[in-house]
Amino acid sequence: MESGNRSSPQLRRAACNSNVERMKTTSPSVIVIGGGIGGLSAARALHDASFQVMVLESRDRLGGRVHTDYSFGFPVDLGASWLHGVCKDNPLAPLIGRLGLPLYRTSGDNSVLYDHDLESCALFDVDGKQVPQELVAKVGEAFESILEETDKVRQEFSEDMSIRRAFSIVFDRRPDLRLEGLAHKVLQWYLCRMEGWFSADADTISEELLPGGHGLMVRGYLPVVNTLAKGLDVRLGHRVTKIARRYNGVKVTVEDGTTFAADAAVIAVPLGVLKANIIKFEPKLPDWKEAAIADLGIGLENKIALHFDKVFWPNVEFLGVVAETTYGCSYFLNLHKATGHPVLVYMPAGQLAKDIEKMSDEAAANFAYLQLKNILPDASDPIHYLVSHWGTDVNSLGSYSYDEVGKSHDLYERLRIPVDNIFFAGEATSMEYPGSVHGAFATGQMAAEDCRMRVLERYGELDLFQPVMGEDGSVSVPLLISRM
Template identity: 65%
Template sequence: MDPKDPFSAVLFDGSVSSHIGRQQNACPSVIVIGGGISGIAAARILHDASFKVILLESRDRLGGRIHTDYSFGCPVDMGASWLHGVCNENPLAPLIRRLGLTLYRTSGDDSVLYDHDLESFALFDTDGCQVSQKIVVEVGDTFTKILKETEKVRNEHTDDMSVSQAISVVMDRHPELRQNGLAHEVLQWYICRMEAWFAADADVISLKNWDQEHVLSGGHGLMVQGYDPIIKALAKDIDVRLNHRVIKILNVSNKVMVTIEDGRNFIADAAIITVPHGILKAKLIEFVPQLPEWKVAAISDLGVGNENKVALRFEKVFWPNVELLGIVAPNSFACGYFLNLHKATGHPVLVYMAAGRFAYDLEKLTNDAAVNFVMLQLKKMLPDATEPVQYLVSRWGTDLNSLGCYSLDLVGKPGDIYERLRAPLGNLFFGGEAVSMDHQGSVHGAYSAGVMAAGNCQQHLLQKLGNLETLQHAYLMEEVLEAATVPLQISRM
């Protein structure tokens, strides 16, 4: 044993690591860290390319920030729930078609509410009086004008600022755009919906970047059966190890050694890291050698938003047949929003959604207290609301497996941040929604980032190890999926 070789006597999955001295023509080995859709996509690509792949996931389930819960007797997505871009260009479209999954379209392109249209809604003030649709539409038009004016503010300033600051500048310049009374409260609700899209408050959202994301065409569709079928299909036959929390990654001697919480080590030719960005920001994984400063700075400079859901199942439907119910208030923090799953799925379920600082405040409450708060909001709108028979509460911000929902462009973010985030380091490759420059924060962005990381890792190892014969199997699954000709199943009830 060479004491200078850290791999010479290390256990690999319970057996002596004699594989280190294997023949050059053996299958390349890769450890994928993180069992969200990005990690599963990476593992799928490499598995189909005849690589030896093992996927380590800290949770007791796959999916990561995708979590379809079935305890209501029907699928309820407590994490990601929309397909952003209901079109054939969406990289998930072939798999959705093949699995025969149904989408419920909640908006077309360019909706002022992002993932909803102003076609099926009911807004109420804090006294429980319904706001007329005329006021809602008029204020929506004003909100669109305000956002358009912020573009001029952006063009006039070389330094970045928050969206909130820019709106204040616009209001000072154009007092005719100011809203008063009920109209002001409706405007705050629009801002609340904008904050929900970014999972952050307007005072931390970058004016420079807020509208630069490339959103696919086709509008937005809820996954009626949830995202879980996609996770299961991608993970089929993959060597998955649940409850394996990675705490250290050693990247030396042309090998990668990954240490999990109980002290066991796993060794491979390379590793793909797809853990949530919040985990990297919190430095919960030790890297040896330490990550270079440019990588650390990129991780630090990208924010993480937070959005939580309180799902309520009722004995029967007592609310109007609209897609969303909302409460308007004097400030966006106090506004509220319920998604009506009954309209989309036929099940008597309402989902309350809270974003930004409000989402963190909600996590300070017990589950019972959170449900009580949400029911108070519901009863302001609908005084005859009955008590739920079941409930679910998410806590993405304080969950040590995620520490947030999805990445966020903070004010002053450097222009090359995504290039630095996804740049490989030796035998380490990086995936996850946060490295997707054009589609961050989306499921298809996370999926594409995993595919990209797998492709880069594959090319790197094949060049290094000379195993070019494995290349022919590389994208077998994608070819099968692309062959699917069944159209996307889209409903709008």
């Protein structure tokens, strides 16, 4: 653009059409598509930098794959529920600290289970017999040894391979690491938890965690969502179907045909939605961007929350069922331990989660309850239940991203890189922390700063606005951490 045209207000807006809703402002404008943590993070930062911001969200609520449900009479997170990395380096820690939101620590730094420590579990076989804790610990040590060997195997081979194939090679080389009988079943349970962590099956997973272990959000993530959204122009029930980018702005069309115009757009919709081509781009995205969308994996983990009138289970953080295959294993999070409420959350992942999504909510809740009844025959009937459907929900079409076998880890960065005046945010655009809430939050901040620089540089107004990234030396507030 020629410098002589920079001050022309006409160039700050896309051409006027009768069905185009325009932001009534002289300051730069941005449309944020997606009201999850990534989108809200970007919108908050841009709003605070004096941009005019509009958030278009397809759901009737904000938060995206963060969903705190109150129908039990208290908060239960049906989506993300942990802060992965309870430390000052976590970009979400200052906000959570300022809000005074308590965390319940479920693991330290070196837990082989990623999100829990070994001593916090009670495992049972399918006949309801509890696995001796000494065996659980012994298999945990073996699992760590196996993982170390798989790292060596995968470094030897030039081609990428799945965790399961690497395990197979390790067992061929090191028969002494093979486990039989009940120990083998416990090992399958460890693999099952790894699948839950990556929300995918072990034969599709290709393998940076912050220190501090993992903390469960005792009051749910909704206060974080509400804080980020405060004062923003949010349009719920606005499913975006088309994004047209021009040299002088973007036009965003929603399902009912209404079009919104702005200087730039931040796209923070889930990877599954991008993969489904629900949003059409005009002109189409570059081939490298489309390839990144296609090649990143999207996995599935769901939650079935069972609310009981009393506690009848052991006072541990989670219950597990061990089996011959990962598919047959089960995992229940004990919310009573962390929150005081009599709730168990069944958390299937991978293929099992896909199969359960085909059931009705009642059938899914019954399935989870039968798994519980197998190990605790005296279990009382639940009084309420909640079931998530992240895989079939058209607004998510999956839980979170992961590295597929044979694909480059830099796909996350390729997905993040802007295209003209369109910027990208969300957990699937985080090179360092994909699949995490703080990863989504951080990419929202990055997208906001990239957008701010690009738009203001274009109009020669970089000196008029304060930095987006909160460089105000705000006082750090310690996180409230408990371990009952």
